[in-house]
Amino acid sequence: MAMTADTPSISAKLSHLQLLEAESIHIFREVAAEFQNPVMLYSIGKDSSVMLRLAQKAFHPGPIPFPLLHVDTGYKFREMLEFRDSYTRELGVNLIVHRNEEALRDGTNPARLGTQRCCGLLKTTALLDALRNHGFDAAFGGARRDEEKSRAKERIFSFRDSAGQWDPKNQRPELWNLYNGRIGPGESIRVFPLSNWTELDIWHYIHLEHIPIVPLYFAKERRMLVRGDSLIPVEQPFVKGLPGEEQWIRCRLRSLGCSPCTGAIRSDADTLPKIIAELVSFRSSERANRVIDHDQDGSMEIKKREGYF
Amino acid sequence: MPHLTEAPNARIDEVSSRPGDAPVPIPIEEFLAQEQSKDLLRFSTAGSVDDGKSTLIGRLLYDSQNVYEDHVRAVTRTQGTHALPTIDFAQLTDGLRAEREQGITIDVAYRYFSTSRRKFIIADTPGHEQYTRNMATGASTADLAIILLDARKGILTQSRRHAYIASLLGIPKLVAAVNKMDLVGYSQDVFEQHQRDLKALVARMGNIEIECIPVSALEGDNVVTRGENTPWYSGPSLLEYLETVPVAERHSRLSFRLPVQRVIRPHQHFRGFAGQIAAGTIYRGDTVVALPSGRKSRVQSISTFDGDLAQAQAPLSIVVTLEDELDISRGDVIASEEAPPQAAKNFEASLVWLHPQAMHIGKTYLLKHTTQTVKARVSSIRHRIDIETLAEQPADTLQMNAIGVVVVEANRALIVDSYNQNRSTGSFILIDPTSNATVGAGMIRQVIADGDGAYAEKDLLQASALLMVGNRPELAADLEERLLALRVAVVRTRVQNPDTWRALLHAGVVAIVESNESSELSIASLHGGQSELISEALAQGIAADHTASAHAVVEALIKKQIIAARIGDETK
Known part of the structure; x- marks a missing residue:
């Protein structure tokens, strides 16, 4: 995103991506300077990939001064985990993986408990436990305000009480780029450096910056369970179709979550420009493919109040 | 969002600002190049439940093809069995559950959309009086503000307040959307009357421009496309205006300033100062000064992940290294040696109070x-702004949503510019040290030189009153402090001689008369040369809570205009 060394004009017009990048880097540096023990939530998805690149940029030529935390539900795609391990090793960052082992031993899965309770145990509880166990006082998340309506109001520095909960009616006013990171014991701040990025900005930036992403985003023939309009990936033993429901389909994932709850879409987009072309042709927002957001009206807001990212 | 033609994947439609136009497919490479050259316009909106703000934004997003189909489906309702399904545009933008339940927007929400020319960020805020703080929050990062007017009603308090807050927060351009033109028969006369009123309003606010556009958010006239219902209007549609209005180059007006966020020192051969450029442009080899130390050096490198740069401009985030080993840490500022910012412990600032707990001098x-x-105090309030009339009033506190001009004293010197020169180095927030809440938002007006503080003799305000407080030393002390904070000339006396009191009244001071009697509180002032007892009722109200009482007395003096608004204040 930087201008080349021979940029001639004094006040060259900056593009919106340059402005977004500069804002995000500023946020990373504020957190690193003001908090004792920050962590970056790393979900392995495209937004996490962009966040990771921005963190590299913020502290270059130094290392990223905080660890990455992946909350592994146990139901992530195999390709996601492979990507996570190889990419973080390549970058030399400190990766912490946390799972709610107890719930997994008890056989928690979305087929048995439903998506709400499953998410509650394997994502929200696991996340809050990990943050508490490590004593993290700030956690970066890759959420964007354009994703979902309740996110549109969340601050860049989003205060959480000692139970990790968000109170949408009692948020700190956030003016200019002056972020209030003051917290009491046990309290924490969730930080969203990508707040002002849109899905298109993310893809465009990945394209321009050549940022590695999980291959699941690119179209290819995959084994899918076809049910109505939905394509459900066949990765877990409890995801079983009726006769004829399992098929090889040329498809890709628009957002990455747990394999039983993340629908794929039929697609031929096997390059970034094709993904972008497909994106702008869609009139369907990306979270529409996730089962969890449809649980009930305003479900994302409820999850966030409870501590979900 | 542009939509895709049936044909090949690698071609997409050009974004059309006219929904009816046939889409023109362009190659993806061209689209990406167009995408990369887009700039960014941030604007704020404010409005209340019934002026159609949410409908306007919903319409702007929908007609410019920036709404996803599933969102539209979720807000399309069929009322009655034979009615056609209609889109509730307001529901496209209203977010939280509480809002949906109450049918109002309660906070600042950010929306995003783009056209082929620009990416836009909307800071969407509610218009109620109690949400001044949210309007200020939304305006703090905006380049432009949309003021919404109901064509049937003209300028209401809410539009006036929003225009004022926008000007206070340094937004140079306003666009007034005169909405609901369909309900006044698209009358040119009505529109032009509102336009005259609006121009007169902003003329009082200083350096700010306004563009007026007649729209109907419900019918879509002049929101994205120009409407056929207003043939007398030849100006741009709202979106056309937003797409073409120049973005102010506010970052570059001043010379270079880099507030240091962090020192980056991966090894002993590299010591870089990381920050986001607050103003101006820096070139490799430039001489800079580190503040507050005042030591100078030259820029050795401008370093980024993407390689070293020969120059960088605001608001990029960079790392600079210097030729000399200067002791610089977080909070310091690296600035151009020409016209650097000032170091100041005391300054005058506009302050918006954000918290239910009132400001305490x-x-x-x-x-x-x-x-x-740093630690800081508000040492005095120059005046409070009556946001309805824009009049300046004396005040001894600021309640939530109040705006005042105050004097701030910091424990340590800050490296500042005035807000109207630079938003980054001219703004601050106040945080309550106990609750950690963000309680105030300030904009520096001017630096006050040391020794030229709030209590300078020449600044004292003349006001005449006798406050008979009896035997209440704490109340007397509290009153004295509050009145001094208002820069009122105050005398405390135990002399019980009416001639002396009269002389004090004529001398133009507020005399706090104490005695050993536990008498009732009374206030006397000069009226037509005679002293007049003005507030016996207040005496009944003197309870054990002396703080509240002193505040009540001061408020009574203001209300009775014994302490009058300052005229010809040198700070204007």
């Missing part, structure tokens, strides 16, 4: 300015 707050946080 003399209380220690934490003040965050650029990258440093």
Whole structure:
């Protein structure tokens, strides 16, 4: 995103991506300077990939001064985990993986408990436990305000009480780029450096910056369970179709979550420009493919109040 | 969002600002190049339940093809069995559950959309009086503000307030959407009357421009496309205006300033100062000064992940290294040696109060300015702004949503510019040290030189009154402090001689008369040369809570215009 060394004009017009990048880097540096023990939530998805690149940029030529935390539900795609391990090793960052082992031993899965309770145990509880166990006082998340309506109001520095909960009616006013990171014991701040990025900005930036992403985003023939309009990936033993429901389909994932709850879409987009072309042709927002957001009206807001990212 | 033609994947439609136009497919490479050259316009909106703000934004997003189909489906309702399904545009933008339940927007929400020319960020805020703080929050990062008017009603308090807050927060351009033109028969006369009123209004606010556009958000006239219902209007549609209005180059007006966020030192051969450029442009080899130390050096490198740069401009985030080993840490500022910012412990600022707990003169707050946080107090209030009339009133506190001009004293010097020169180095927030809440938002007006503080003799305000407080030393002390904070000339006396009192009244001071009697509180002032007892009723109200009482007395003096608004204040 930087201008080349021979940029001639004094006040060259900056593009919106340059402005977004500069804002995000500023946020990373504020957190690193003001908090004792920050962590970056790393979900392995495209937004996490962009966040990771921005963190590299913020502290270059130094290392990223905080660890990455992946909350592994146990139901992530195999390709996601492979990507996570190889990419973080390549970058030399400190990766912490946390799972709610107890719930997994008890056989928690979305087929048995439903998506709400499953998410509650394997994502929200696991996340809050990990943050508490490590004593993290700030956690970066890759959420964007354009994703979902309740996110549109969340601050860049989003205060959480000692139970990790968000109170949408009692948020700190956030003016200019002056972020209030003051917290009491046990309290924490969730930080969203990508707040002002849109899905298109993310893809465009990945394209321009050549940022590695999980291959699941690119179209290819995959084994899918076809049910109505939905394509459900066949990765877990409890995801079983009726006769004829399992098929090889040329498809890709628009957002990455747990394999039983993340629908794929039929697609031929096997390059970034094709993904972008497909994106702008869609009139369907990306979270529409996730089962969890449809649980009930305003479900994302409820999850966030409870501590979900 | 542009939509895709049936044909090949690698071609997409050009974004059309006219929904009816046939889409023109362009190659993806061209689209990406167009995408990369887009700039960014941030604007704020404010409005209340019934002026159609949410409908306007919903319409702007929908007609410019920036709404996803599933969102539209979710807000399309069929009322009655034979009615056609209609889109509730307001529901496209209203977010939280509480809002949906109450049918109002309660906070600041950010929306995003783009056209082929620009990416836009909308800071969407509610218009109620109690949400001044949210309007200020939304306006703090905006380049432009949309003022919404109901064509049937003209300028209401809410539009006036929003225009004022926009001007206070340094937004140079306003666009007035005169909405609901369909309900006044698209009358040119009505529109032109509102336009005259609006121009007269902003003329009082100083350096700010306004563009007026007649629209109907419900019918879509002049929101994205120009409507056929207003043939007399030849100006741009709202979106056309937003797409073409020049974005102010506010970052570059001043010479270079880099508030240091962090020192980056991966090894002993590299010591870089990381920050986001607050103003101006820096070139490799430039001589810079580190503040507050005042030591100079030259820029050795401008370093980024993407390689070293020969120059960088605001608001990029960079790392600079210097030729000399200067002791620089977070909170310091690296600036151009020509016209650097000033170091100041005392300054005058406009302050928007954000918190239910009122501002307390003399209380220690934490003040965050650029990258440093210091302890600070508000030592006095010059005046409070009546946001309805824009009149300046004396005040001894600021309640939530109040705006005043105050004097701030920081424990340590800050490296500042005035807000109208630079938003980054001219703004600050106040944080309550106990609750950690963000309680105030300030904009520096001018630096006050040391020794030229709030209590300078020449600044004292003349006002005449006798406050008979009896034997209440704490109340007397509290009153004295509050009145001094208002820069009123105050005398405390135990002399019980009416001639002396009269002389004090004529001398133009507020005399706090104490005695050993536990008498009732009374206030006397001069009226037509005669002293007049003005407030016996107040005496009944003197309870054990002396703080509240002193406040009540001061408020009564203001209300009775014994302490009058300052005229010809040198700070205007």
